[in-house]
Amino acid sequence: MKKIFLFIILLLFLVPNCFCLSGKNKEDLSTLIKKEMNQKNIVGLSIAVIDDHDVIWSEGFGFADRDKQKVATPETVYCLGSMSKLFTDFAILQLYDRGIIDIDKPLQTYLPDFSIKTLNKNQKDITLRDLICHCSGLPRDFLKDGHGKSHVDFSAEMDNNFLKELSETYRFSSSDPIYAYSNIGVTLLGLLISKKAGEHFVSYMDKYVFFDLKMNSSSFRLTTRLNNFVSKGYTRGVEDRWFAGNYYPASALNSSVLDVSNFIKMIFAEGVFEGKRVLSKDLVKEMYTVQNSENLFDFGFKMGLGWKLGQFDANHKLNYSGPIAFHYGFVTPFNGLVVILPECKIGVVVLLNSFPSGGLSSQIIFEVLSLILKQKNLENSNVQTDDLQNYDCDGSKVEGLYNLSAGVAEIKKQNGKLIFESSQKSFYFSRNSETGFYELCNLDGSKASKYSDLGFRFENKAEHDFIIANENGRNFVWGLRIDTPNYSNEWKERAGVYQIINLDGGDANLGDIAIKFDENRNLMFFAYSYPVALTPQKDFLLSPINNDLAFLNLLPLGKESGEALEVIKEKGREVLLYLGYKLKRTV
Incomplete structure (x- = not known):
């Protein structure tokens, strides 16, 4: 009996301390x-x-x-x-x-x-x-x-x-x-x-x-x-x-x-x-x-x-x-x-x-x-977050047009505030003195609920100006400053509604497809919805390379990352190629 007892004690030391939920x-x-x-x-x-x-x-x-x-x-x-x-x-x-x-x-x-x-x-x-x-x-x-x-x-x-x-x-x-x-x-x-x-x-x-x-x-x-x-x-x-x-x-x-x-x-x-x-x-x-x-x-x-x-x-x-x-x-x-x-x-x-x-x-x-x-007493409040010490927080250097993951926005100084102006709504950046991050606020001073979990900083790397978003300690590229693209007449004339012509019996992974020309801002967008994920129509900035080739987002800014929209001729008419789909204009 004594040997059995000692064996059990030995097993308790050798077997890992496995936690059990009560x-x-x-x-x-x-x-x-x-x-x-x-x-x-x-x-x-x-x-x-x-x-x-x-x-x-x-x-x-x-x-x-x-x-x-x-x-x-x-x-x-x-x-x-x-x-x-x-x-x-x-x-x-x-x-x-x-x-x-x-x-x-x-x-x-x-x-x-x-x-x-x-x-x-x-x-x-x-x-x-x-x-x-x-x-x-x-x-x-x-x-x-x-x-x-x-x-x-x-x-x-x-x-x-x-x-x-x-x-x-x-x-x-x-x-x-x-x-x-x-x-x-x-x-x-x-x-x-x-x-x-x-x-x-x-x-x-x-x-x-x-x-x-x-x-x-x-x-x-x-x-x-x-x-x-x-x-x-x-x-x-x-x-x-x-x-x-x-x-x-x-x-x-x-x-x-x-x-x-x-x-x-x-x-x-x-x-x-x-x-x-x-x-x-x-x-x-x-x-x-x-x-x-x-x-x-x-x-x-x-x-x-x-x-x-x-x-x-x-x-x-x-x-x-x-x-x-x-x-x-x-x-x-x-x-x-x-x-x-x-x-x-x-x-x-x-x-x-x-x-x-x-x-x-x-x-x-x-x-x-x-x-x-x-x-298990394994909690540690000293959780490491990404090192942001070298990020440039000087808002005076960040004015300009920014390509976002969907659409564009302009940052400009106005009445002493750093205004963030998108096509839907305007906000302003307010710097949080404790964190060093900028926060997006509504023009009435209240915090913008849509962006309440994000803090923002500005960074220049390899001659690119970025807006970096920080979400609970994680960084990601939120915006990239760009020059206003130059759109040829050929691209402007392609504005309209498009449909997929090569489904070949498959289901459409895109819907509400269009090329848009915003005359007020002189910008063009490729827009579509994504029915697989119930995503409504979003606008993605078109950056032309030449008259027959343009890209969506020149750097990774979300789902659409440097994806090409190419123009080809098929049976004497223009057709757009986008990730395997052939698109023709209907309106």
Whole structure:
């Protein structure tokens, strides 16, 4: 008996101190989740919380199928959207680990058929690391066949068509690497995997990634077996579903919170899953190590190998000074978030079947992590934020026209105030003496609610003048000062309404397409809505290169980053090319 007692004592010292959420903790969190789901019209949600090698809480809320009253559970399968990229990136890192590829070699080493236009002949080759870190200069999306209402059976022919059509678009032409999120980039990694494996990407991932991690409810293809677990989707409470098309390696993975938990447990075990090494310890660490610290225009935004790094919630700052890695996922109407704290081995994944979600996944994960960090005594109020000490706060030097992520605005001095004037409304910048940031205020002096979470500074780098927004410690480019573009008569005459003429049976990923000419400001815009995300029509400044080529946003300023609008002649008439779509004017 004494030996048994001593053995138990020894085990208590050897077994990691795994945290357990109490019944009261789970009850309080469940109450919060149910309340927020009701307020935000969320039909179904699943959550899993991981501490080291254990799932310490997993639960489903609401319905996976409301009509059939089928409840959501931890086993419910959702489309992961952009979280799919983590697994495509992981497969690439495995091939790198085995010496089959080198992520620092040009993409064309492995995909010789890849080509894309560029105006900068001195631009460096795109490497696999660039694609993983979204620093390739590729557009975000290739919209033709990008999403659709019908499920696509992915094929080699589809992959070949994608490469051929991609060769007709442009890479934006900055000489310096810049973070610019790209579904195209990760899709190319998927095609590379197919080529090196000698089999289709989908089957390769099933056999060599999901099988090894015992992710038995995960696949990029909706199989008959998976369909028994797949949740319905709901947009504003109405059943709805969009499917990923040509960039499926970037956004089409179907999985559950329990399967994703296995991936997280592998990371916490430094590349080992259930006794089998699936990735080297060094590469696991590099996944959440900053890769873009030398990118001139990233302004403190941090990217690892596949994972974004830093604070994940725009409205709350987690009191934790260690590394935080996260990735959001969205493909209408599914969305979610996975967050890991790799040093203390805590992770949370939340998946939802409803859109819009009002930021519910980040809100839940923030509450869960805050609770665990507090109870583990791991909270630290000295949270590092991006270094802004060298930013120029002298407003007298920043007057001019600024290209924003959507539209333009003018900054000018007027009656002692620094006025920010957009086409919709005017504000003024007021400097906060405590933070050093500028804040946007309404002309009556009240704080502008639309921008209440943002602080602004001005920065000059490489002869570019930027407005840098800071949101809860994270920086991003919000505006770029520009000269007023010079529009030829040819461009002015193209103002009008346009329609897509090459849908080829697919669903339109753009709507309300138009070229606008603002005579008062002598500016032209390319405008469209984005029905996949319920985004209303937005205006994007056109910057002409010549009479037949213009770009949207010359540097990454949100979704549209250096994307080309090209004029071609087809059967004697002008047609516009935009990310795979051919557009003709109707009015």
